[in-house]
Amino acid sequence: MSIFEYNGSAVVAMVGKNCFAIASDRRLGVQLQTIATDFQKIFQIHDRLFLGLSGLGTDMQTLYQRLVFRHKLYQLREERDMKPETFASVVLAILYEKREISPVFEKVALLYPTLGNILEGYPMKETAYRRFAGPTLTLRSESAGNEWD
């Protein structure tokens, strides 16, 4: 079992016309044993920014806490919310700085509305990949007409 599947998670997100949706399971497990069924994996950063984290539970929590911390400091300094593109760069920087030495075992789905119809979304899937990939791909190509990233 890979380290990404240690706690188990399925996060799926999709973009539509001027909207998006993000969903996740709520199971916290240790390999095959279920610990809880109300574990949070999607977090709201601000009004228009949601963060879905799938992978190792401890990194999920650490990553979320560090990102919220960075965003709150930004809010204090700039007196406004972080633009999603900016936030994505922060996520990228935090994930990459640990790349060699101690990687963060997370895959991130970041959803936000941008100008016009084009919504940037990087849906990530974990333990339930095969189950979600099929229907999601079909729905995307039919309704949104966007490129699957």
Added chain:
Amino acid sequence: MECVFGLVGNGFAVIAADTSAVHSILVHKSNEDKVMILDSHKLFGASGEPGDRVQFTEYIQKNVALYQFRNGIPLTTAATANFTRGELATALRKYKVTVSFLHAVLTTPLSCTSIENPYSVNILLAGYDKDIGPSLYFIDYIATLHKVDKAAFGYGAYFSLSMMDRHYHGGMSLEEAIDLVDKCIVEIRSRLVVAPPNFVIKIVDKDGAREYAWRETIKEAGVVAAA
């Protein structure tokens, strides 16, 4: 074969743990207390590598006390849980650099290795706050934190979790909860191959954290006085 499990009842939380200190095939002692009373209203049940268990739990206990001395009020259970998780998470990824020399006289390092040194301790933190009531936190050895109603660690978890899934309901009275704990202990004793003989049960409620009972099948022999 360490077993720690706990549950939340009506106005209280209970943690039970086995009490054997084992090294390979040898049982050093059968009355090792693994549920630490962290402060007046908190219990800290820990299972894992013995050295880490004792060192880490004492470290948390002293830091919790320090906060109370500095600020005049005790930490809440949630804050303690998050502090504990933070310490575990930091140690999980912190690199300890060891430098080795050929022998004491040489000053140029021969090799430099950096290793991770995480704590291998699983923790159940139970506490009572005046405004919130009882709560139980599950903290994995890799610093996964979650607030739960019932939880268990170790091989005994397979049995105690199943019993709790079957018999647990919200707002159990103390008698019902202790009865459920005893049911779990019976299961562990009868079904786990190298089952620990003795258990300790501790509870925390509005009157504080205290030891409730021991469930012993093997009595540890007392220390013989020198002649």
